[in-house]
Amino acid sequence: MSDTSYKGLKSEIYVPVTPPPVWAEVKKPLSEMKVAIATAAGVHHKSDTRFNLAGDFTFREIYDSMPSGELMVSHGGYDNSDVNKDINCMFPIDPLKRLAEDGVIGSVSEIHIGFMGGGGNQEKFKNETGPTIAHILKDHNVDAVVLTAG
Template identity: 70%
Template sequence: MSLTVVKGLQSEIFVPITPPMVWTPVEKELKDMTVAIATAAGVHQIDQERFNLAGDFTWRKIDDKCPSDKLMVSHGGYDNSDVNKDINCMFPIDRLHELAAEGFIKATAPYHAGFMGGGGNQEKFKHETGPAVAAMLKEENVDAVILTAG
């Protein structure tokens, strides 16, 4: 197999080549925005099904009202011990609530999205998971999304 090369970067493993991002102009000030978090860190509510550590393209809808101590990580690609002690290091939900309380942002979204990056069926992730998360965020009238990696 040949190396995957994209704009000067290369990998010894297959990396799907994706089209460039489509940037949407920012038309509101942060104080007028509803903000969500989407994370590839494997975050989910404790009462939700854990991610398949061998690879998982599914996602979890995380209720904004869920206390941060009722969130956890199941991800096979990194050591979860620190993030499971303080979820905010990968899923800064308490900090986002503080920004809303201060008026720095208008509000937090009613729901956020958690998925497990780095594994699973990429075609299903691209054609099912991504569009489902985007549809939820659009339905919630989210203006901005903070994306954290795992």
């Protein structure tokens, strides 16, 4: 192989690089977990500030006390027609509450997170927004997070 390889050779064509793996251990059964939702779909309460559709690295806190009918979407990056009919398409809070009632999960977190994915300042998402969201969820003793994005 030494005849055909050259140390440090790079493709002239830009190719995205998959980052190194991350992995948090699961430490308790699902039936004992407090679960939160984080969605990149631009979900927030109707009374909250809308996202800037041109790109926005901020996020909104969503509380379990907010009825799903009072939530809405502002996101310019995908077809909103399904989620406008039913917020649960991207923010499945009603199914999650039923899973807690049925004992599949331990409980529903009192706090959830909505942000606008699919673009924006990726460095901010990686170094500020993401860690801040993680910190909030940690403060609320969340055991697991289900996300919708991509």
